[in-house]
Amino acid sequence: MRLFFILCFLSLNVLYAQQEKKPKLVVGIVIDQMRAEYLYRFQDNYSEEGFKRLLKEGFNVKNTHYNYIPTATGPGHASIYTGTTPENHGIVNNDWYDRALKKMTYCAVDTTVTLVDSDKKQTHNFTIGNRSPRNLKTTTITDELKLFSNGRSKIIGISLKDRGAIFPAGHLADAAYWYNIENGNFVSSTYYTKQLPEWLIAFNNKHKADSLLNLTWNTFLPIDKYIKSGVDNATFEKVYEGREIPVLPYNLKKLRKDNGNFKLLAEVPYGNTLITQLAAEAIKKENLGQGKETDFLTISYSATDYLGHYFGIRSKEVEDTYVRMDREIALLLKTLDKEVGTNNYTLFLTADHGASDNPHFLKQSRLPGEFYSPKKIKEELNTYLSREFGESDYIAFIDKTQVYFNKMTTPKELIIKKAASFLKTIKGVKAVFTPNVPESSLYKNNIQNVINNSFYLENSGDILMHFHSGWMVERPYGTTHGTMYTSDTHVPLLWYGHNIPKGETVKKYVITQIAPTLSMLLNIPLPNTSNSSPIEELFKTIKK
Template sequence: MKHKILSTLLVITLTFFNQIVNAQQAKKPKLIVGIVIDQMRSEYLYRFQDNYTENGFKRLLREGFNVKNTHYNYVPTATGPGHTSVYTGTTPTNHGIVSNDWYSRALNRTMYCVEDSTKFLVDSDGIKTDLKFKSYFRSPKNIKTTTITDELKLFTKGRSKVIGISLKDRGAICPAGHLANAAYWYNSNNGHFITSSYYTEKLPNWLVDFNNAKKADSLLNLSWKPLLPIENYKNSNPDNDTFEKVFKGKENSTFPYNLKKLKSNNGGYGLLTEVPYGNTILTQLAKTIIKEEQLGKTNETDFITISYSSTDYVGHNFGIRSKELEDTYVRLDREIALLLDTLDKEVGKGNYTLFLTADHAGSDNPVFLESKRLPGKFYNSKQIKDSLNAYLSKEFGEANYIAYMDKTQAYISKTKTPKEEVIKKAISYLKNVEGVKEVFAPGLNEWNVKNSTIGYFIANSYNPEESGDIYYHMYSGWMEQRTYGTTHGTTYTSDTHVPLLWFGAKVPKGESVKQHSITQIAPTISMMLDIPLPNASDRNTIEELFE
């Protein structure tokens, strides 16, 4: 009899417990936190982990879900299209952000991905309409589809708050979408965080106070030296490699960096973005926003997008195997821990869902590759453009046939010669350029993605209005000419493979090695929140999170 009673009590207890667990799982998170780390390779989660704390990246790995085999699926892999693809759930062929910059045929000039001449800079002292500030005239108008943040705002009839922040304008604007309450980014002229008149004509009082606190000045008075004893940084190259940037005022690229001394000759307030303290000030801003905007405090789900940019600047300056980069990630780990602690206290454990990924990865400098007897070389897109134009001029008569060319695309100018003929001749020339693996002309009828090793990437990239007439693809290990550091942009795993961690409400513990695309993040959030997919989104979710 006792055994029957105990068994009955056990069943009742387990049923009650399961009901509580199911109710908690069914409850929508009060806040979604989207973190994009600029230029983070997936391997950084592991290569630098000996120097990570238990409460940053390791906590996300330990308590969350790790989608280990996540990749970008278009070209070029860059910041503007990266952030946009994460939040739209689609690729440049639909959302139209084909690169950070592209050639506008309508304007006859290059244009920037978030430029908007009809919207103006808004700083602490108000709106700035003077054309001398035009490099800050920004909005999301060039994004041709909805974002997951847009869909959340539509679903809740605007009751959800959506705020995007970054050091870079494109890192704040593209994730926040068209309907955001605000997007804030860093003004490298004065150390303030600013916005666009697209969102408001006046900064909130709390942000004016934040700017008036002169946090950028305080950080730029510091010296950047290793957070830990430098002998602990065993997973990076020796300090002062030959292919690292040397700041003006220094003789070499070694620690320490006296920022107060270097500031005036190295971009002024812009120097903050190139050192780990740029991530520090962004975390300070995120904490302030969560508290001041009372995110996660209502019955509706709010959304904050956070894009850490200093990792990208450090990677570009010092490369993916530098002591400076390892120190930057060691410090970023502490920033992540601080952010998680703030979320736990302000929103509550189990009340928020967080994902962490990157907008692209980064490749090894060819100088390093050659030193290790690995394949790799530099190429120069300007030289290729000049030689291609000379060839076309010889074939068709003197003219400027190439309107614009970057490291992946070429735009053909309007000339008397039919464009199709120019494109075909250009392709025949480019195929014989050293380092070029394949050349494509997506607008030509005979072009066939099935005949290409990267046709899938090109199909996801090509937008007839914004894309170039020709795509060209280099061999692995080849990189656009540079004097130091690294870059990105290719379809190779060095540039496409990024981390994807999920943590918090509605997220199981575990990991998956199944290949996933970056465009699956947005539909996964849609299903978690039971809201519509962005209108051009990938239909496929990360199913393992729902099993």
């Protein structure tokens, strides 16, 4: 009996020690536009080493959702890593109307910094160079790790999209690297550094993007195995310049010149291949996970988003993209196992938003769905307000969810109330919200909480619109996202690695609970406006 108690005591001590020990590396993976159901719909064509490994050996938070609108890349990445919504972090969309400048502004723009590229001829490129996290109003989990370690933790973010690299890496990152569509290089800005590291210069000099663009994109597996997608030649899919129909295979070498050249790589599965290659190089050359402090690598795969926008969620192209994405995850895990150690890293995988079915598909399937035109709504609303208050240009900007007004001599509150009443009569509009004039909101229930999470006074519109399910902003092909419906809010969330139990939960969680979970796993402070509730099932309670 005494031996039994001694063994129990030793076992508990070992378990406590394991819980106290931190991972050497945290890896955050965001797959742009990945719907939660992709884990299951395409599963028969997945390998055992990618998504299935994470599902079988990790923890699956099956009912994870976004809780604001619009669901988009900029706010999605910001919300994951700050643990809060646009109400606090300020990234209300990828772009918004700047009332002071009277023009659109980009979520990651920063005119005080410039491009850093290994190709010196490119350093004048302001389109992708003026980038930093300065518009992000709160700290990130990566910032808190950097502060907690007194700067000794290494933080690196990588993505094809600048916003997918910058917001996850945070304000205090050692580096954020993104793809230059002009030359195929990975670049940064002077916010982080004056010169790229030698290893990245060497990586760029291998011209990997150029090599990948000389390949032919065919299905990874025989196309007859792709039974979870529609016909290959659908009428609402993008047709590349130089092609007559949207059908695999695609000879990229022939298509690249007329389809943006290096830009094309971000819009085919090989863009994800390049990100995996860069991640492996960063792990090795930056010695991530080799120091005394926990390091953090953020990875955002963006090609999945472009492909969804082009071909839609039922396409052969998207099914093949996720079959290939599975192999990229497998290769990344293999690299982490080798370079960091199988139980030395903690990894999570999620998405920045989902995507909805194209209304053309919905109609063909006898399901409800329609398109709407923000331009047409703007014209109708401006005509109405001109009749009510006199001829003028009342609307500064309108997008698929938000309306911004110009300054007027008529009290703005009165204009907003009248505009809200009119918008409610527009076909397809389900609800209208006026956060600055709350008593005039025309729809109040639990959706109001979503609107509160979405609204940041300086950057948000004066009116937020909510359309009926199945309604989508006009587009010639593919899909988009942005609504508060589950098609856009429901995303995967998988945890794997050091101190992560095996299992799953169907309890509903929101995306802002990733950051507090990491805080509790790492025993570091929460980001300063973070949700404070972690994913409880990941933590085992030990009775003393």
